[in-house]
Amino acid sequence: MIEIKKLTKKFDETIALNDMNCKIYDGSITGLTGSNGSGKSTLLRTLSGVYAPDGGEIIIDDELAFDNPSIKEQCFFISDFPYFYNDSTLRKMADLYRGLYSTWDEEYFQKLCSLFPIGNDKKIINMSKGMQRQASLILAFSTRPKYLFLDEIFDGLDPVIRKTLKSLLIQEVTDNNMTCIIASHNLREIDDICDNIILLHAGNVIAKDDTDTIKNRIHKIQLAFTTMPEGDIFDGLDVRILNHLGNYYSVMIKGNEKEIMDKLNALNPAFIELLPATLEEVFINEMEGIGYGK
Amino acid sequence: MENKKTLSNKQKAIYHFEWTLRKYRPVFIAYCILMFMVFPLVELCLLMLSAKRNSGYRLFFYKERLSTYGEGIFLHAAATPIVAFIFSTVFSLLCFSYLHNKRLTDLYGSLPLNRKTLFLSRYFSAATMSIVPILVNGIIGALLTFDTNTMPNLLMTTIKISVATLGNVSFIAFISVCCGLTIDTIVSTILLNAMYPLFYTITIVFPSFVLPGFSYYNLHANLFTLFCPAGAPYTGIFSSIDGEDFFDKSFFFIAWWCIISIIVVALATILCKKRKAEAAQSGFAFPVVEIIIKFFTCFTGGLAFGYFVVFVFEEILSFGLGLRSKYFFLVSGFAAGIMIINFLTHLIFHKGIENFRSSLKECGVVFIFGISFIVIVCTGFFGYDAYVPNADDVQSVSFSEECEHFYLNGRDILPVEYSDRDSINAIINVHNQIAHNATSTKYLGFYNFTDFDPSLYNCDTDYFYYPLTLKYHLKNGKNVKRIYTTNYGDVDSSAFIDALLERDLNALKTIPKDNITTINVIKSDVPILRYYATTPEFVDYSNNTEELKDLIDEVIKDCNDTSKLIYEPSKKVYELNINYEDSQYNSYYVSIPISFSYSNTMKKIEYLKTLNTTNDIDD
Numbered sequence: 001m002i003e004i005k006k007l008t009k010k011f012d013e014t015i016a017l018n019d020m021n022c023k024i025y026d027g028s029i030t031g032l033t034g035s036n037g038s039g040k041s042t043l044l045r046t047l048s049g050v051y052a053p054d055g056g057e058i059i060i061d062d063e064l065a066f067d068n069p070s071i072k073e074q075c076f077f078i079s080d081f082p083y084f085y086n087d088s089t090l091r092k093m094a095d096l097y098r099g100l101y102s103t104w105d106e107e108y109f110q111k112l113c114s115l116f117p118i119g120n121d122k123k124i125i126n127m128s129k130g131m132q133r134q135a136s137l138i139l140a141f142s143t144r145p146k147y148l149f150l151d152e153i154f155d156g157l158d159p160v161i162r163k164t165l166k167s168l169l170i171q172e173v174t175d176n177n178m179t180c181i182i183a184s185h186n187l188r189e190i191d192d193i194c195d196n197i198i199l200l201h202a203g204n205v206i207a208k209d210d211t212d213t214i215k216n217r218i219h220k221i222q223l224a225f226t227t228m229p230e231g232d233i234f235d236g237l238d239v240r241i242l243n244h245l246g247n248y249y250s251v252m253i254k255g256n257e258k259e260i261m262d263k264l265n266a267l268n269p270a271f272i273e274l275l276p277a278t279l280e281e282v283f284i285n286e287m288e289g290i291g292y293g294k
Numbered sequence: 295m296e297n298k299k300t301l302s303n304k305q306k307a308i309y310h311f312e313w314t315l316r317k318y319r320p321v322f323i324a325y326c327i328l329m330f331m332v333f334p335l336v337e338l339c340l341l342m343l344s345a346k347r348n349s350g351y352r353l354f355f356y357k358e359r360l361s362t363y364g365e366g367i368f369l370h371a372a373a374t375p376i377v378a379f380i381f382s383t384v385f386s387l388l389c390f391s392y393l394h395n396k397r398l399t400d401l402y403g404s405l406p407l408n409r410k411t412l413f414l415s416r417y418f419s420a421a422t423m424s425i426v427p428i429l430v431n432g433i434i435g436a437l438l439t440f441d442t443n444t445m446p447n448l449l450m451t452t453i454k455i456s457v458a459t460l461g462n463v464s465f466i467a468f469i470s471v472c473c474g475l476t477i478d479t480i481v482s483t484i485l486l487n488a489m490y491p492l493f494y495t496i497t498i499v500f501p502s503f504v505l506p507g508f509s510y511y512n513l514h515a516n517l518f519t520l521f522c523p524a525g526a527p528y529t530g531i532f533s534s535i536d537g538e539d540f541f542d543k544s545f546f547f548i549a550w551w552c553i554i555s556i557i558v559v560a561l562a563t564i565l566c567k568k569r570k571a572e573a574a575q576s577g578f579a580f581p582v583v584e585i586i587i588k589f590f591t592c593f594t595g596g597l598a599f600g601y602f603v604v605f606v607f608e609e610i611l612s613f614g615l616g617l618r619s620k621y622f623f624l625v626s627g628f629a630a631g632i633m634i635i636n637f638l639t640h641l642i643f644h645k646g647i648e649n650f651r652s653s654l655k656e657c658g659v660v661f662i663f664g665i666s667f668i669v670i671v672c673t674g675f676f677g678y679d680a681y682v683p684n685a686d687d688v689q690s691v692s693f694s695e696e697c698e699h700f701y702l703n704g705r706d707i708l709p710v711e712y713s714d715r716d717s718i719n720a721i722i723n724v725h726n727q728i729a730h731n732a733t734s735t736k737y738l739g740f741y742n743f744t745d746f747d748p749s750l751y752n753c754d755t756d757y758f759y760y761p762l763t764l765k766y767h768l769k770n771g772k773n774v775k776r777i778y779t780t781n782y783g784d785v786d787s788s789a790f791i792d793a794l795l796e797r798d799l800n801a802l803k804t805i806p807k808d809n810i811t812t813i814n815v816i817k818s819d820v821p822i823l824r825y826y827a828t829t830p831e832f833v834d835y836s837n838n839t840e841e842l843k844d845l846i847d848e849v850i851k852d853c854n855d856t857s858k859l860i861y862e863p864s865k866k867v868y869e870l871n872i873n874y875e876d877s878q879y880n881s882y883y884v885s886i887p888i889s890f891s892y893s894n895t896m897k898k899i900e901y902l903k904t905l906n907t908t909n910d911i912d913d
Contacts (some may be wrong), residue, residue, distance in 0.1 A: 011572055027826075045400065045403075045571075048403070048404040049403060049404055050399060050400055050403030050404055050571050051571050051572060052401075052570060052571070056889035063623075067408045067567075068408070069303055069306065069406045069407055069408050069411070070300055070406075072404065072405070072407075073300060073301070075404070076404070077400065077404040079397065079400040079401075081397055082397070082400075082401070083397035083398050083400060083401045085317070094511070095313065095316070096313055097302075099306070099309030099312075099313065100301070100306050100309060100310065100405055100406050100407065101301075101406060102300050102301045121529040122353055181475070221429070
């Protein structure tokens with residue numbers, strides 16, 4: 001389990017992570033999303049031991065994670081722009097990890113090499129962005145990590161490889177109880193694969209819950225009236241109007257589904273429909289709710 | 295999933311070390327080849343040429359050349375350090391580049407190694423790749439000489455280059471930890487290697503222009519490159535190559551570079567643990583390197599600029615400059631120089647003028663240090679200028695070591711070590727007069743720093759000048775050395791000369807004739823009569839060598855009316871030089887200008903000359 005306690009990270013005057021607290025349980029896939037500069041990549045770098053915390057601590061499996069080789073050996077981090085030397089091939093990079101991770105699985109490495117069609121002895125630097133990410137993934141899975149940290153991993157991957165990746169992640173989580181944290185702006189992919197979501201803004205956790213709960217915290221409702229009721233029809237509701245045309249409304253309302261629907265039905269709408277909110281709509285609503293992007 | 299046994303930190307470090315060696319193998323092979331071509335290959339070719347011609351003489355000649363510090367060693371000493379410096383810098387920059395590139399930092403920072411282990415494994419990789427080819431080629435080269443006399447020297451040269459190269463790797467490791475950019479690491483390495491020797495030079499040369507008794511002769515080659523690994527092999531090898539203490543000096547050289555390497559790497563390791571990964575590609579992680587380099591650069595550049603300003607104004611102002619004006623221009627130029635150099639280094643290191651204002655504090659520190667330095671030096675360095683040891687504290691004293699004759703006010707002061715009280719008192723008397731003359735040139739407590747005149751005290755010949763060196767060995771074991779390179783006015787050395795003449799006459803009276811090693815009678819620099827006790831086969835100017843010893847009796851007879859030797863150098867006809875030893879085999883030397891006042895001696899010389907007709911000595 002990963003425990004983040006009062007974690008603070010500063011870059012000069014800028015606070016990238018502000019007194020952050022959260023727990024990530026084993027065998028889960030957590031999606032890390034948020035506004036630009038919200039601290040997603042910083043959090044992953046701090047988790048993987050690249051950055052030292054300026055305050056607070058990260059505890060993995062009851063041990064302080066920073067500069068702890070035995071903990072780092074259970075983790076693997078793929079950054080948003082993985083580095084490869086000019087002469088690096090998959091085989092040469094595997095040579096680096098093979099001696100540093102006792103969990104290195106040569107058989108699995110060979111299997112993954114055939115699964116991802118990129119070639120063992122080709123220079124990685126000459127490959128496309130997507131293929132470079134595939135190379136990183138092969139290396140990452142071959143170390144059989146207990147904790148896998150992926151930063152914008154879906155960037156540049158074609159739909160087939162994305163599907164393969166998702167299957168692999170699910171298989172690792174199911175079979176080996178792997179824990180994965182994926183930082184991404186691609187909310188559809190996060191929605192697809194993640195059990196939990198952490199929503200960040202300006203170094204703070206805005207929301208953290210399982211995906212369904214997050215999505216159920218907000219409701220997209222379409223309603224129309226033959227005669228408009230008197231006064232403020234959404235009085236007492238945490239509402240954001242998406243569309244208003246005559247007597248027609250499309251709104252996002254935060255709160256308990258039953259209470260909202262009871263209140264709106266009491267207005268005798270001619271038409272009312274509750275639509276499932278997408279993660280993107282939830283994200284936008286949450287962000288606009290705190291004044292971001294306005 | 296069942297994990298295998300976790301790898302220990304040491305196992306990972308060794309694996310990473312080996313992986314780094316494999317990673318840079320192509321560069322390493324290129325380095326090995328180049329290194330082999332630089333030194334042993336040329337030697338090998340010479341050897342094969344000798345063998346092909348089947349000439350034992352040529353092989354002997356080749357070995358002779360090597361054993362007398364010839365071309366083999368010279369090539370090793372001159373070319374190997376350059377190649378070693380370039381490649382060790384390249385290896386170090388490659389190995390520590392993970393500190394300067396954000397993406398590389400992500401890669402290495404997330405590896406299951408702690409920071410210290412990662413840094414040290416990279417350090418040892420760089421050091422191994424840099425040093426192993428030097429050692430291997432050095433040993434091969436030494437073995438190829440087939441000469442047991444040359445081998446130790448070649449091996450010592452190899453070790454010196456190796457430890458200086460280790461120093462270079464260590465310095466770059468430290469600089470790399472402190473810098474956020476590779477370009478800053480390169481610039482800092484170049485500036486440190488260039489500016490420290492200049493800093494050392496100016497801190498010695500400036501006082502030698504000002505401070506009586508202090509000379510740039512105090513410049514010490516090994517101190518010159520104390521923090522300059524690029525130049526260290528050269529000073530380490532060439533400053534000690536012709537001395538008997540070659541191996542003694544080598545010990546200190548090797549010890550220094552080993553110790554400084556350990557200290558620098560230990561500091562770098564401590565800093566590395568505290569270093570923030572986000573410092574990569576963003577200026578300095580720790581400002582210590584910038585501060586050190588700015589200090590050396592600003593002080594050196596500022597003082598040189600200050601001196602230049604004084605020189606320019608002295609030249610362009612027809613009425614010249616008073617001492618106060620000179621100091622005004624020196625201090626103003628110094629301040630301006632510091633600002634200019636600081637601005638330039640700030641531009642280089644910060645790629646702009648951001649935070650320039652905060653760097654002014656550093657300028658202030660350099661300015662205060664520089665002004666303190668100027669004031670301390672120009673006012674006499676806490677009495678250094680006026681200090682003359684107390685006669686009772688002096689065990690012995692010697693004059694200039696560089697020449698056989700030393701002239702003070704036209705009189706020859708023999709460069710021997712004096713331990714008798716009269717001579718010590720007389721020399722201290724002379725020294726007191728020089729110190730007094732020197733300190734009396736002060737104006738408002740300050741010395742003039744532009745009137746450097748190295749032409750007072752001459753030695754051996756009229757055109758070959760040496761500074762007047764006084765070296766005291768005190769009874770408490772300490773040494774005091776003063777080197778006067780400037781004319782501070784006449785001194786009365788008659789007391790010293792008198793003491794010297796009295797001592798010499800007493801010595802002549804008591805010396806057993808068997809202890810005389812050489813006697814020379816010279817006229818206008820041409821030997822007329824000679825006696826060599828140890829090499830009689832070269833005695834070709836006298837048929838009666840034993841009779842030459844009687845000249846001493848004649849000299850004593852001539853001086854009978856006085857307690858000291860008659861001293862009339864301006865009326866000299868002959869010069870009688872006598873070397874002798876005491877019972878402890880200590881050598882002494884007496885030189886007596888024989889004038890017509892030495893009537894008995896003159897007669898004897900003329901008589902001895904008549905016995906030499908068969909040798910065609912032309913007087």
